[in-house]
Every structure is written in structure tokens, then in C-alpha cells.
Amino acid sequence: MLERKTVSQTKTKRSKISKETKRQLLHYMTLSRRIEHRIERVLYRQGKIVGGVYVGRGQEAISVATAIHMLDNDIVAPTHRDMGIFLICGVSERRIIAQYMGRKTGVTQGKDGNMHMGDLKHNIIAFVSHLGDNVPVAAGAALTFKMRGQDNVAFCYSGEGATSRGDWHEGVNFACVHKLPIVFFINNNQYAYSTPIELQMPVKDVADRAPAYAMAAEVVDGNDALAVYESAGRAVDWARSGKGPYLVEYKTFRMTGHSAHDDAGYVPKELFEEWARKDPIERLQKHMIDAGELTAEGIESMENEITAIIDDAVDWADKSPYPDPEDCLKGVYHEGR
Amino acid sequence: MSTAKPSTSKEYRIEAPDGLDLGKHQFVELYHYIALNRRLEERLSILYRQNKIVGGLYSSLGQEATSVGSAYALADGDFLAPMIRNLGSYLVRGVSAKDFVAQYLARECSPTRGKDGTQHFGDLSKGLIACISMLGALVPVMAGVAMAMKHRGQKNVALTYCGDGATSTTDFHEGLNFAAVHRVPFILVAEHNQYAYATPVSMQFTIENIADKAPAYGVHGEIVDGNNVLAVYDATRRARQMCIEGKGPVLLEAKTFRRKGHAEHDPADYVPKKLRAQWEAKDPLDAYSRFLLDQGVATRSEMDDVDAKITRELELAVQEVLDSPFPDKSIADRDVYFSARTDGGSHA
């Protein structure tokens, strides 16, 4: 049986991560933060968003520094807190904002909302609300890679809460039995809606579940973008080289309620304060400044660039039409030409 | 986690665990249940070949010690949900051989009055809950039974079984996790009989022991020789004690082997002959008989008396059932819902 590595045993070879990679990480993390901020704290309050808003504030390093390892034809099954994945996979900010506004130009053309978006052209499998349902589906994608002899990897995301679901168990077990090229990235943000982890599972770490499947696993600080990057690289290499599934648990914290309407009054204030000090974006900025890889001006120009991207996207989305009512009927079944 | 691997010496011998709290009467009673389990299934097999059985017939040949030993460790007020290969567990709880014959022959006098067959029956007055065909489904249900016991402050436990195959299901995972989060008095006996229908365990999971899953749920796990009725009894008794002390749930893995096919129609050609022979040599009934003789607990003639009694009981049961009617069609649409006429509220 494989030994599980812990954070302290994980040697992050930060020196090997290029300045350009770090800049990319910072860019996508900041972009995720800002775009979600605009959606949740501005557009939602202006009544421009249709339905609920779920954000990954404070957890941006996980989506970004894992998905950045995706190669052509890899596939990803994100959750509702993985904005960074959509951005990295090349889904445009315009289509994303339009998605939240229920417009025809949104990723699902108004058929579904918020993070329930997928696009196989971008190798993204759309998430459904039933947590854990994406796990067997991602395993099926990985099975196909194996059947076809492709050296691709399925990137599969779950929160710690989803690990209580039967689909999660069945999917992980299936992937392990068939030794599939899949990495299970667990975003352990410590709350499933209002349910704290001790009411969710009787073990300390999600990674404690991995030995039940004889699966390689490790626990990593999810707010340290470079540690996330390193560990994801190891995990993806492992899966890509045919060694089977790998689970990486990222410890982080949900810096918001479950969704925009939820004030998270059930979370002790001290926890928010403690985790605010571990903010992944500020940490990466500080690291890069200390290493002489970033300046205050550099941060400002990145912020300005991102603001311009988002302004454009909002403007574009806001001018986009709503879908035609009759579009409701389209796409239930295959529509041959 | 303690392990008790079956002996590999030529003659499979079982030993009594240290501190076993059984007297002569109980040793013989255990023999009675195992032998009855075996003979009843043999008799059912004959009825199957005579085309008297309605539907399928499922055998627990080779696994009788697990059913009998675990059920025997339970106390009054405990609840038990046997699976399809736990005929012996029902017997220990006082279900008669006739009930089984009647179930398999789909007669009016059967526990389900012909509405369901096989081992798909329960009796709340005996603390028995019926299984359904969906494997693993009993795990959350029995977690709920245990939750109700905890809620009421009862010093009781809920026990059910699952095969190696059922460990792959949603209900196994959700049920065990749920039971563990709520620390309810629940024992899950995982019968590692090595085949799920035609699927060997290597295609079922990637670990060697089902008990290896216990840490993933933060519960106590233990492996026991499922062919040693005394070891199963003792391990279940200890698991029960842990549950009563609030240290549950417990995942108890019984290593055993399914000696017949999935059901009577299945010759199980997919099982290597050598593997089958290995386990035939570990027959739980033979091993227990040898133990009783070797230890001087019972004589051959005492066991013969038990066997003769069983034979008489079975012949009587079969005859009675064969002479009894099938259910009248008028009951077919009854009891889908509660009716004051037929149900006075039988809840425990």
C-alpha cells in the first residue's frame, strides 16, 4: 500500500518554477478573484445576475495551479468553485459573464446558469448540482484515454463534502480498479454549505480515504500556489505515466458563504481572520516581490489589464440579447441537419 | 487491527479464541444451527432440481459459520438484517426451516405470503429486517436502526452483512460514513467470499482486505476467519461490546469463500478448480465437528442425534409446505399501503 505524503514531507522545488509560470499563476488567480468579485459583489447586487452565485474566493490557487498542467486533449471536470479552470481552458470572460446574466451568448446560451457550464471544445465537462456526480463521469473519460492508448489525463475536482456521496466512492473505486489516468483534486474548504467537516466525515483528512482504494495521495497547503503547482505536477505526471489515479487534497478555506445569499453566520469569525492572513494571491505576490520577480508597478499594471478585460466582458455581456423564448425547445435531442 | 488467517496446514483446524464464554449447551446449539443451515440448503437444492422452487435459489455453502457465529453473538433487542447468503442468521433468530421452504416454494404460509421469495423477508418481532436485491442497500438502513437505538438510549446494536461486491456501492459508502459520523452502534460484517457473481475481488477493489477500508471511515476494523464459527462469534461479541460502549461502528471482515455459483443455475466455471478445492478443505461444518470431538465437547453420537432431529424436522417442513396452498390471488393487491384491517401497527 502506498504511503501518504504530508505537507511537511513534500519538498516544493520552488526554484524550478519559472518567473513566467509564476506570472501566469498570478494572472489567472487575480483574474478569477476579480471576475468573481465583479459578479458577486457588483453585478449580483445590481440585480444583473440571474439565479445564484458561488465563488471560489480564497481558493483560486487550487483551480489555477492545478489546471495549468493540462495538456492538449486532457479533460477536466470542475466544480462550482473553479472559475480559474474555465479561464485557463480558454473560455472567454465575455461568455462567462453572459452565462451569469442568462444571455444567449453565455456558455450554455441561457439553458443553465452560473458555474454549470461546460464546453467540450475547451475540454471542460459541465458540472451538475449533485455533488460527486462528476467523478464517475471523469473516470469514464479516463477509461477512454486508456482504451485508446492516449497519454492524456482526466482532471477531476471535488470538495470535501462531495466525498460523502456514493458517486464519489463508486467513481474513485472504479478508476482505481481500472488503474485509470485520473487525478482527484480535492478542494477541502472545510465547510459543505453550513456543515463543518466533522459532521461530514469521521476522518481528519480526505486523503485518509485514499488507502481504502490503495491510491496514491498527499495533503498540500491549498493556499500556497507554488506548492499546489508542484504537487499537481507530480500527480499529473504519475497519472500520465500509467501509474493510475492520484489524489491530492488541498487544505483551504471558503472565504464566503455557500453562495451569494448566505452570510455564513455559522462560521466562527476567527476562522475567516486566520485564513484571510493566508490569502493565496497576496502570498504569491509577496513571494515574487521578495524574489525580485514582481514590482508594485507590475501588480498595478496586471490589475489594470484585468479590469479592462472584465469591463469589456461585462459591457459585451450586458449588450447581449437574452435567448429567444422558443430556444427553450432546442437541443433536447440531437438535431440533425 | 488483529488478523486471524486461516491455517494453511493440511488439515484445516479451528481453535477457540481465548476467553470464549460458551458452555456445552451453546457449543452444541452452534452445531445445530450450522448443520441445519447446511442440510436445509441441501434439501432446497433437491427441491430446485425437482422444479419445485419458484425463482432462483441462493446458497451459503461454506459461509455458514459467518452467519451463525455473528447472529449468535447478538442479544435480545439487537436488530439484524441478513443478506441472501445468511440463512443461518435467520435460524439463530428463531426462524423455522419451514418458513424458508415456504418462501422458496412461494406458498401462502410463507412469511411474505408469496409476495416475495427467497431470503427476502423480515420479522420486526424477531428483530429481523428484510433485504432487497440491491446490494449494499441495508447499510444505511441499519445505520438508521442504530441511530434510533442511540437516540433512545437503548443498549443494543444493529448488524448487517455485505459481500465484497457490495463494498463498491453508493450505499456502502454513504451508509458507513453516515454511521461513523454519528457514532452509532452498528456492526457491518463484510463477507469476503471472493466472488461477486462472476467478478473476482481483483476486479472489485484494489486492496487486499475489506478491513483496510475501516480507517477511511474512522471505524474499528478487524479480520476474522469466517469459516471458524467460534472466531466469528467472539469477534462479533467484542464488536458488539465496543458499540455498546459508544466506540462503534465496527467493520468486521470475515474471510470465506462462496463454494457454489451465484445462484443454483450458475455452475461457476469461472472459479479455478484449485481455489475451490482449497476452500472445500476448510469446510466450516467439518472443522467445527472435528473441534467438538477433539476438545471432547460433544460426542459423535450427540451430533448424530442433532443430525437426525434436523432430518426429521426438514422432512416434516417440506411435506407441510408441499401440502399447503399457493396464495389466493385476492391478496395480490393488498397491503401496498397501511390498512387498519390488516395492520395493527406492528412496530417494535
Next chain:
Amino acid sequence: MALTTYLEAIRQGIWEEMERDERVFVLGEDVGVYGGAFKVTKGMLDHFGPERVVDTPISESAIVGAAIGASYLGMRPVAEMQFIDFISCCFDQITNFAAKSRYRWGAGVPIVIRGPSGGNTHGGPFHSQNVESYFYNTPGLKIVQPSTAYDAKGLIKAAIRDEDPVLYLEHKYLYRRIKEELPSEDFVVPIGEAAVRREGSDLGIITYGAMVYNALDAADILAKDGVETEVLDVRSLQPLDENAILETAMKTNKVIVLHEACLTGGAGGELAARIAEKAFDFLDGPIIRVAAKDTPVPFSPPLEEYFLPQVDDVVDAARKLLAY
């Protein structure tokens, strides 16, 4: 006297049953500390304690399975689906374990599975569904859907006291939009009884849930043309109040069956078939079904509006039928 919302009525109903009968308890995701995603169980944890207000992992199969198990020991569990859409995750426990238990071996399963259903809240495909038809073909289950605060309270109490598994489908669009004065004394609404919401003899609209209000609005519009419309709220799909349905059909001779679930395979087909079989001679025109489109529930407002049956759709159908 204060007005009680539909949501508060459900909460009061559960609360009072928990006070009345110590065997009653609730379990589900976020029902305790948080008081439920829609606050149906608000305050229950503080009042009744964690033994009777059980927060669970995200495990619908375990929630319903455990409810079944507890019911075997005589408990009266009320299991919450955070959104009724998640009921698909425990389909097996409901349809195979709970529904068949009494019939097979005489062990009743007196549990309630409840949760917010229905659309018109821009919830998208996974937070808007009407699931009754997934279960309608499973004998052993009872299915109710209240449309008023009075019924919400009376039916949840009846469901909790019922000896069989009851799917109690509350409509989340009505949660805070519907309110009325409720009697202070204990009452139940018997399962299996429909209610006439408006009397009329020219046209009958047979419906349930949030669509009761669309039917009433349509009746108002039709009344301006002198059409007297009867609106029958079925309330309970299983068991079905067949007499009430046939009475409305025989009295009005022209029947629309209206529901928010999708058209094909929806409960409306069953209602129409009963009328066609047993009141055919009384009909002056075809039974017309008005229901949601046969698509997943779309998210964007113009799509969802198009998807859901609107008052105008009912009026149009009525005019077509009245022309016979």
C-alpha cells in the same frame, strides 16, 4: 391575527408534530445549525436538540436509508432533500426499499421525504424540477403537493402521521408568496382528498401545486367573458381523489388538466385517462393537458417563462375547448 406563509406553515407543522410525538425527528443536509437551505427547520436544533435535528453528510441515499431504518424501530423521520432535484441520488432507497417493504414483508415505512420543488425561480435544470412522475409509477409511495399555507401545514402533519412513505413536495415559488390566517388549533388535511378552489359549471381545470394560482388567474380572465370555471386542486396525487375529479368532469363537461411538470409522462396523463375511462359520456370536448414543455428546466428568464405553463396558455386552451 398574523398571516402565516406557506413556508412557515410547513415549519409549524413539523414543529408541532415533534412536540406532539417524540418519535418524530428531522434529518438532512444543513437542517440543524443552519436551519435548512430555505429555513424550514429554523430554530429546531435549539429547541429539540441535535438528537432530533440531525445534520448529515451529503449523502441522500444514507439520509433516506437511515430514515427507513429508524422507522423500523418505530420512529417517524422527516427527511429533507435540500432541493427535491437531489432525490434522484436516493431513488433506490425510496422505490425499492421504502415503497415495497410493507407489501413484501409487512413492515411499514412511515417516513416523510420532503423538499422544495418547482421552478419559476431561475434555478436552472437542477434546482427547479418537479419530480412526482419519477415516483408516480411506484405503488407503495404516497405523493402530495400543497398549494396553500393551510394545506402545507395540514398535509405535512397528515404525512408525518401516515403509516406509509409520503413524498411531500412543497413548491418553493410559494414559500414566501402565499400567506393566510391559520387556525390556532391542531388540524390535518387528510391525504387523498382534493379541494375545489373555485366553483363553476362551464369549464373544469384540474391542477395542483403552484399551478392552482395560474388556474385561478385564468378563471378570472374567463369570467369576464361569462365563463364559469371550476378549479380543482388535487393536492394528493397518490392516493388520488378520483371521485372529486370525476365530479368536476361530469359537472363541467370540459376539462383542462394543468401541471408544472413536463407534459409527456406527467401525472396529467393519468388524470386524463381516469376521466376518459369513467366520465367519457359527460365530455363535450377533448381533455386538454397544459403542462411544461418537454425539455429540462431552462435557466434564463425568457426560456423558463416559455417553458412553464402560463396563465395565457391556460386561457388559450380554455377558449379552444369552449369552442366545442
